[in-house]
Amino acid sequence: MTHSPGPQQIPVVVLAGFLGSGKTTLLNHLLHRSGGSRIGALVNDFGAIEIDAMAVAGALGDSTVSLGNGCLCCAVDASELDVYLERLARPAAGIDVVVIEASGLAEPQELVRMLLASSHPGIVYGGLVEVVDAAEFDGTRARHPEIDRHLALADLVVVNKIDRAPDAERVLGLVRTLTDRAAVVPATYGRVDPEFLFDCRPSEERLGQLSFDDLHRHADAEADTHTDGHDGHLHAAYDSVSFVSEAPLDPRRLMRFLDSRPEGLYRIKGYVDFGAHDTVNRYAVHAVGRFLRFYPEPWSGASGEARLSQLVLIGSGIDAPALVKELEACGSDAPHTADEHGMWGVLRYVQDPADRDPADRESADQDPADLDDEVLQEPES
Numbered sequence: 001m002t003h004s005p006g007p008q009q010i011p012v013v014v015l016a017g018f019l020g021s022g023k024t025t026l027l028n029h030l031l032h033r034s035g036g037s038r039i040g041a042l043v044n045d046f047g048a049i050e051i052d053a054m055a056v057a058g059a060l061g062d063s064t065v066s067l068g069n070g071c072l073c074c075a076v077d078a079s080e081l082d083v084y085l086e087r088l089a090r091p092a093a094g095i096d097v098v099v100i101e102a103s104g105l106a107e108p109q110e111l112v113r114m115l116l117a118s119s120h121p122g123i124v125y126g127g128l129v130e131v132v133d134a135a136e137f138d139g140t141r142a143r144h145p146e147i148d149r150h151l152a153l154a155d156l157v158v159v160n161k162i163d164r165a166p167d168a169e170r171v172l173g174l175v176r177t178l179t180d181r182a183a184v185v186p187a188t189y190g191r192v193d194p195e196f197l198f199d200c201r202p203s204e205e206r207l208g209q210l211s212f213d214d215l216h217r218h219a220d221a222e223a224d225t226h227t228d229g230h231d232g233h234l235h236a237a238y239d240s241v242s243f244v245s246e247a248p249l250d251p252r253r254l255m256r257f258l259d260s261r262p263e264g265l266y267r268i269k270g271y272v273d274f275g276a277h278d279t280v281n282r283y284a285v286h287a288v289g290r291f292l293r294f295y296p297e298p299w300s301g302a303s304g305e306a307r308l309s310q311l312v313l314i315g316s317g318i319d320a321p322a323l324v325k326e327l328e329a330c331g332s333d334a335p336h337t338a339d340e341h342g343m344w345g346v347l348r349y350v351q352d353p354a355d356r357d358p359a360d361r362e363s364a365d366q367d368p369a370d371l372d373d374e375v376l377q378e379p380e381s
C-alpha cells in the first residue's frame with residue numbers, strides 16, 4: 001500500500017479531541033485560512049441535533065449534506081465511509097484535502113483504521129490531529145486515561161485554549177512526553193498554520209506501527225462486539241440529550257438551569273432564542289466542564305426562518321428525562337414581553353468582543369459565497 005498521495009489522491013486528515021477541546025473552532029479557522037487549498041469537511045456530531053455541522057456550515061452557506069447516522073467510530077464501517085468520501089473526492093468537487101471532524105467521544109484509532117482499510121483509490125490517509133483543551137487537560141486525563149493512547153497515535157497535537165491555561169508551559173511539556181513523534185503546537189482558538197495539518201502526513205514507519213497496533217485493537221474491538229459493547233470506547237459512559245423548543249426560552253430560568261447543572265453534564269452546545277429579550281440575535285451557547293459562554297449572532301433574516309432553540313447536552317451519569325423536563329420549564333411565560341434586566345445573567349457570559357476569536361469577527365463580515373469548501377455531516381441517530 002502506498003501512503004504518499006498519488007497524483008489523484010486526496011489526503012484525508014482526522015481531527016479528533018475530547019468534548020469541547022476546540023475541533024469545530026479549528027476547522028472553521030482552516031476553512032477561512034486555507035490559503036487557496038479547497039477543503040472538504042465531514043463532520044460527526046454526537047447527539048441528534050447537528051450543532052457542529054451547523055457551526056461549520058454557517059461559514060459555508062447551504063453546502064451542507066446530511067449523511068447516514070451513528071457515531072463514526074463505531075456505527076460506520078470502511079465501505080460506508082468510502083461512500084461519504086466519494087462525494088468529496090470526486091474530481092468535479094476539486095477538493096485538495098478532506099478533514100474529518102470526529103465527535104468529541106470518537107475513538108480516533110477506529111477512524112484511522114477505517115481510512116487505512118479504505119479501498120477508495122482517490123484518497124489516502126493524511127494523518128491524525130488531536131486537539132487538547134489545555135485548561136481541562138488534567139481533569140480529562142484523570143477521568144479518561146485512554147486519552148494518552150490517542151495522543152501517542154497523533155501526528156500533530158494542537159494544545160488549544162492556551163489563553164485559559166495558567167500553566168500552559170507545563171501542559172505543553174506534559175503533552176510532549178505523551179506523544180510519539182508528533183509535532184506539538186500551542187494555539188488559541190485553533191489558530192494554527194494550515195500547513196501544519198496538510199503536512200502532517202504520517203511517515204511510512206509510523207503507519208507500519210499504527211497498522212500493527214491496529215490489528216491488536218481490531219481484535220479487541222471484535223471481542224467487544226461479540227459481547228455487544230464498546231466498553232473501551234470513550235462514548236461508552238456518555239449519553240446525549242437533545243432539546244428543541246419552538247417557544248422562546250426565559251433567560252433567567254435558563255441561567256438558573258445552567259448555574260445548577262450537574263457535575264456529570266460536561267458539555268452543552270446549541271442555540272437559544274430569548275424571544276422579545278433580543279429579537280435580533282440568537283445565542284450560541286457552549287459549556288465545557290464549568291466553562292460557559294454565550295455568543296450572540298444575528299438571525300439570518302430569511303423570511304420563514306424558524307426561530308428554534310436547539311440544545312445538545314452530553315454527560316456521564318445524567319438523568320436525561322429530568323434534564324428535558326427542566327429545560328421545558330425554562331420556556332418563557334410571556335414570550336412577547338421583555339423585562340428590563342432579564343438578560344443580565346446571560347450577558348455576564350457573553351465574551352467581550354475584544355477577546356473573541358478574530359476569525360469569528362472577520363467571518364461575520366464574509367460572504368459565504370466566497371468560500372468554496374464543502375461540508376458533509378455525519379450525524380448520530
Ligand SMILES: Nc1nc2c(ncn2[C@@H]2O[C@H](COP(=O)(O)OP(=O)(O)OP(=O)(O)O)[C@@H](O)[C@H]2O)c(=O)[nH]1
Pocket residue numbers: 017018019020021022023024025026052103104105160161162163164187188189190267269286288293
Ligand atoms: N477561551 C478559549 N475558548 C475556546 C478556544 N477554542 C475554542 N474555544 C471555545 O470552546 C468551546 C468549544 O469549542 P468547539 O470548537 O465547539 O469544541 P469541539 O471540540 O468542536 O466540541 P465537541 O464537538 O462538542 O467535542 C466554544 O465555546 C469555543 O468558542 C480557545 O482557544 N480559547
